[in-house]
Amino acid sequence: MGRVRLVEVARAAGVHPATASRALNPGARDEVNPRTVQRVVRAAEQLGYVPNTLARGLRTSRSFVAALVIPDITNSLFPPIVRGAEQVLSGAGFTLVLTDTNNDPDLERGQVSSMRAHGVDGFIIATARWQDPLLDELAKSAVPVVLVNRRSADAALPFVGGDDQRGVRLSVDHLVAHGHRSIVHLAGPADTSTGRERATAFRAAMREHGLPVRSSVIECASYSEQAGAAAAQRMLRSGRPFTAIVAGNDLLALGAMEVLGAAGRRCPEDYSITGFNDLPFMRKLTPPLTTVQVPLTDMGAVAARTLLDWIGKPDSVRTTQTLLPVELVVRGTTGPAT
Amino acid sequence: MGRVRLVEVARAAGVHPATASRALNPGARDEVNPRTVQRVVRAAEQLGYVPNTLARGLRTSRSFVAALVIPDITNSLFPPIVRGAEQVLSGAGFTLVLTDTNNDPDLERGQVSSMRAHGVDGFIIATARWQDPLLDELAKSAVPVVLVNRRSADAALPFVGGDDQRGVRLSVDHLVAHGHRSIVHLAGPADTSTGRERATAFRAAMREHGLPVRSSVIECASYSEQAGAAAAQRMLRSGRPFTAIVAGNDLLALGAMEVLGAAGRRCPEDYSITGFNDLPFMRKLTPPLTTVQVPLTDMGAVAARTLLDWIGKPDSVRTTQTLLPVELVVRGTTGPAT
DNA sequence: GTCGTTGTCACAATCGATTGCGGTCGAGCA
DNA sequence: TGCTCGACCGCAATCGATTGTGACAACGAC
Numbered sequence: 023m024g025r026v027r028l029v030e031v032a033r034a035a036g037v038h039p040a041t042a043s044r045a046l047n048p049g050a051r052d053e054v055n056p057r058t059v060q061r062v063v064r065a066a067e068q069l070g071y072v073p074n075t076l077a078r079g080l081r082t083s084r085s086f087v088a089a090l091v092i093p094d095i096t097n098s099l100f101p102p103i104v105r106g107a108e109q110v111l112s113g114a115g116f117t118l119v120l121t122d123t124n125n126d127p128d129l130e131r132g133q134v135s136s137m138r139a140h141g142v143d144g145f146i147i148a149t150a151r152w153q154d155p156l157l158d159e160l161a162k163s164a165v166p167v168v169l170v171n172r173r174s175a176d177a178a179l180p181f182v183g184g185d186d187q188r189g190v191r192l193s194v195d196h197l198v199a200h201g202h203r204s205i206v207h208l209a210g211p212a213d214t215s216t217g218r219e220r221a222t223a224f225r226a227a228m229r230e231h232g233l234p235v236r237s238s239v240i241e242c243a244s245y246s247e248q249a250g251a252a253a254a255q256r257m258l259r260s261g262r263p264f265t266a267i268v269a270g271n272d273l274l275a276l277g278a279m280e281v282l283g284a285a286g287r288r289c290p291e292d293y294s295i296t297g298f299n300d301l302p303f304m305r306k307l308t309p310p311l312t313t314v315q316v317p318l319t320d321m322g323a324v325a326a327r328t329l330l331d332w333i334g335k336p337d338s339v340r341t342t343q344t345l346l347p348v349e350l351v352v353r354g355t356t357g358p359a360t
Numbered sequence: 361m362g363r364v365r366l367v368e369v370a371r372a373a374g375v376h377p378a379t380a381s382r383a384l385n386p387g388a389r390d391e392v393n394p395r396t397v398q399r400v401v402r403a404a405e406q407l408g409y410v411p412n413t414l415a416r417g418l419r420t421s422r423s424f425v426a427a428l429v430i431p432d433i434t435n436s437l438f439p440p441i442v443r444g445a446e447q448v449l450s451g452a453g454f455t456l457v458l459t460d461t462n463n464d465p466d467l468e469r470g471q472v473s474s475m476r477a478h479g480v481d482g483f484i485i486a487t488a489r490w491q492d493p494l495l496d497e498l499a500k501s502a503v504p505v506v507l508v509n510r511r512s513a514d515a516a517l518p519f520v521g522g523d524d525q526r527g528v529r530l531s532v533d534h535l536v537a538h539g540h541r542s543i544v545h546l547a548g549p550a551d552t553s554t555g556r557e558r559a560t561a562f563r564a565a566m567r568e569h570g571l572p573v574r575s576s577v578i579e580c581a582s583y584s585e586q587a588g589a590a591a592a593q594r595m596l597r598s599g600r601p602f603t604a605i606v607a608g609n610d611l612l613a614l615g616a617m618e619v620l621g622a623a624g625r626r627c628p629e630d631y632s633i634t635g636f637n638d639l640p641f642m643r644k645l646t647p648p649l650t651t652v653q654v655p656l657t658d659m660g661a662v663a664a665r666t667l668l669d670w671i672g673k674p675d676s677v678r679t680t681q682t683l684l685p686v687e688l689v690v691r692g693t694t695g696p697a698t
Numbered sequence: 699g700t701c702g703t704t705g706t707c708a709c710a711a712t713c714g715a716t717t718g719c720g721g722t723c724g725a726g727c728a
Numbered sequence: 729t730g731c732t733c734g735a736c737c738g739c740a741a742t743c744g745a746t747t748g749t750g751a752c753a754a755c756g757a758c
Contacts, residue, residue: 028715038738043716050717055736072477076418077714080743085414087457087478095439095446096657098640104433108460112471117478119425120458122446133450139410140425140455276644301641302436306614308646319434366745376708381746388747393706415744418713 026069034065042066046073085141087117088329091134093125093149097245098301099271099318100148103170106322107146114330116143123149131156138165144329146322150174151213166332166340170325173215178341180332182325185345186216187223189314192350193268193296194227196312201359202266202294207239208253208278210270217241220270220298237262242274250277258285265293265359272297272304272313279355290357300351309354317346364407372403380404384411423479425455426667429472431463431487435583436639437609437656438486441508444660445484452668454481461487469494476503482667484660488512489551504670504678508663511553516679518670520663523683524554527652528561530688531606531634534650536569539697540604540632545577546591546616548608555579558608558636575600580612588615596623603631603697610635610642610651617693628695638689647692655684 032042037058044050045062054062065071079085088111092100108118119137123130130149134156137145144166150157150173157177160167173181197205207224210217225235240256242249250273257264258281269275275297279289287293289309297304297313304311324344332340370380375396382388383400392400403409417423426449430438446456457475461468468487472494475483482504488495488511495515498505511519535543545562548555559577566573578594580587588611595602596619607613613635617627625631627647635642635651642649662682670678 039715040717040739041737044737047716053736058736072473074418074714075478076414076423077743078716080412080414080418080714080745081716083743095433095443096640098436098439101433101436101439104458105460108433108458109462112459117474118458120442120446120456121450122443124447135410136455140413302434303639303641303644306641306645377745378709378747379707382707385746391706396706412744415713416746418715418744419746421713 026071028071028073031062031066031069031071034069035062037062046071079141083141085143086115087119087140087142088326088333089119089121089134089137089142089145091130091145091147091149092120092122095120095122097273099171099299102318103148103322103325106319106324107170107326108322110323110326110330116330125149127151127156134160143333144168146170146325146329148172150177150215152215152218153213164336166329166336168325168329168332170321171216173343175215180328180340180342180344182321182328182344183216183346184314184316184321184348186219186348187226189298189316189348189350190220190223190268191227192348193298193314194224194231196350196352196356197266197268197294197296198231198233200266200294200357203233203359204264205233205238205266205268206257206264208250208267208269208274209239209241210245210274211243212241214245217245217270224268238264242270245271245273247273247277247280250274251281252277254278254281258282266356267293267295269295269297272299272301272311275311275313275355276307289355291360294356294359296350296356305351305353312353312356313351315349315351317348320346364409366409366411369400369404369407369409372407373400375400384409417479421479423481424453425457425478425480426664426671427457427459427472427475427480427483429468429483429485429487430458430460433458433460435611437509437637440656441486441660441663444657444662445508445664446660448661448664448668454668463487465489465494472498481671482506484508484663484667486510488515488553490553490556491551502674504667504674506663506667506670508659509554511681513553518666518678518680518682520659520666520682521554521684522652522654522659522686524557524686525561525564527636527654527686527688528558528606529565530686531636531652532562532565532569534688534690534694535604535606535632535634536571538604538632538695541571541697542602543571543576543604543606544595544602546588546605546607546612547577547579548583548612549581550579552583555583555608562606576602580608583609583611585611585615585618588612589619590615592616592619596620604694605631605633607633607635610637610639610649613649613651613693614645627693629698632694632697634688634694643689643691650691650694651689653687653689655686658684 029039032039042062045054045059111118121133146168148170150169152175154174157174161177161179167179169179169181209221221239228235240253242253275295297311300313300315367377370377380400383392383397449456459471484506486508488507490513492512495512499515499517505517507517507519509521547559563573578591580591613633635649638651638653
């Protein structure tokens with residue numbers, strides 16, 4: 023614990039604690055004689071004074087702590103976001119508390135309220151579901167909240183994500199340019215904005231190319247390899263022909279490839295497939311995965327900055343929707359239609 | 361913020377705040393009439409009372425916050441550790457604050473002292489270097505600290521890690537059993553315990569098999585693909601023959617394979633290689649990586665429990681060294697020596 | 699009937715820093 | 729000389745909870 027207290031610094035400098043506080047506080051420093059400031063600062067340094075954040079927070083109701091709520095940190099999608107946010111936050115003197123909800127809304131609710139009790143100054147939330155009562159509550163409260171990666175249907179909160187529409191369109195365009203016409207979309211869960219919006223974008227892109235949309239979207243229960251595998255199994259059983267797949271994310275693509283490979287379908291000879299997010303190691307696979315690269319670290323960083331803005335001036339507009347540019351990285355899993 | 365305060369609960373229940381506090385606090389609850397406890401508890405529920413952790417912490421100097429210090433969260437090694445720790449901690453009513461030091465000791469020092477100012481109850485540190493003045497300081501202070509994954513030369517602190525010795529021995533045994541005799545070790549940096557101890561274990565295992573050790577250990581500057589690639593380049597340039605590599609971790613293995621592949625060396629036909637840690641997707645590579653599986657989630661969980669023990673009873677022995685069992689997962693990158 | 703005990707609870711101090719308000723002192727001006 | 733004004737700093741309240749100490753009543757024992 024910060025053993026030395028403000029009183030001791032004050033005593034060492036021969037002033038009242040109040041004066042010491044002001045001298046140490048850039049905001050109130052000009053109410054104090056520069057020479058006194060010098061003395062106090064020197065004393066503080068000499069004693070190794072570190073202010074007690076709890077006491078300060080208690081008094082000022084500012085804790086310089088921001089909470090980051092993540093569904094599952096072991097999903098490689100999130101660490102870069104965490105890192106981006108952490109760097110911006112700690113650069114601004116903020117501390118990051120992380121909570122992993124394990125995809126459990128009840129757990130999440132408890133953790134968020136516990137964080138509020140801890141007096142965090144704001145939240146970055148990466149667990150938004152399409153219908154999310156918790157977010158509605160938060161939106162009504164005064165706490166600054168920024169959504170990242172996923173957004174919610176109606177909560178009026180700022181959001182920072184990737185340009186999903188463009189990502190999907192790029193994928194479809196790429197496949198169509200290679201002559202594919204029977205394209206299937208493995209959609210993420212409908213209770214996530216990414217699942218819904220990527221599916222919508224897929225349908226729009228298909229229509230623009232004059233391609234049939236009917237029953238070419240398969241919804242997956244979750245963003246996981248298992249769900250992708252299950253979807254691929256459904257595709258095989260249905261017997262419906264296809265030459266290309268636009269997967270809702272990399273994990274779904276991986277799961278599908280596993281099943282299709284076991285069924286004797288070779289990629290990219292027999293079918294093409296694209297992913298989304300470009301997780302680490304995707305370029306190391308055989309064949310390396312063609313996928314949409316999303317600037318995840320930036321996403322975290324921008325979300326953090328947005329949060330800091332809000333915390334800084336609480337009256338600013340608080341519903342900016344930031345879409346970060348994405349890019350299609352063409353690698354080995356896509357090729358000409360046969 | 362927890363809008364409703366203890367005073368209001370007390371007023372609603374018709375008692376003094378002190379009594380309300382005791383009624384709400386399991387430890388002191390038996391100093392209060394059960395009927396009164398009932399009234400207070402009910403009032404608290406009705407008003408949705410959430411205690412202000414800052415105020416409580418200020419008074420009790422317990423914050424129920426633990427800090428986890430990580431060198432780089434985007435390294436897939438760490439998320440499982442984080443997750444394991446988070447689950448144990450939050451299960452015990454603790455909050456996890458995460459700090460990513462970006463492998464920068466100065467940054468780390470600042471962050472740790474900032475955390476101390478925040479009054480965290482303890483640290484789990486995954487950034488230990490072999491010579492680590494910061495850890496020596498911490499060991500001398502009263503703060504509970506647990507080292508995870510890496511340990512320090514002399515800091516007398518509890519440690520939770522994998523059984524590196526056994527992991528390396530299993531790898532060497534496996535390779536020798538396949539007839540390999542020219543085996544090279546790509547060692548991690550010597551300022552990490554894992555780097556040193558795996559190298560030591562490698563030498564010991566080689567000696568036991570009566571194999572030459574001289575100049576068969578190449579130290580890498582960091583645990584990264586680049587460093588692995590650089591090491592492989594050195595190996596090629598040296599012209600020294602080898603048929604197998606024991607890499608200090610998976611990333612080194614990946615980097616080496618890239619360079620060796622580009623040089624026309626096929627795996628596992630021309631050479632065998634093993635990794636360490638079994639990061640996600642390692643089984644998805646072609647060929648899938650033979651590697652040592654370390655129970656990372658458990659590691660985080662055990663570290664957290666160790667920390668909680670220490671926090672719970674500060675007088676307990678505080679230098680337990682826990683080595684979690686590891687396992688060699690034989691996949692496609694190892695085969696018979698040619 | 700008085701005294702001591704026990705059970706309940708109220709009072710007030712405390713944790714460490716911040717901040718509104720007011721006091722002091724010297725300079726400047728009439 | 730006397731008065732005002734501003735710069736500088738001290739006093740004390742405050743944030744919200746915890747906790748040592750003591751008040752008070754009921755009760756049993758002598």
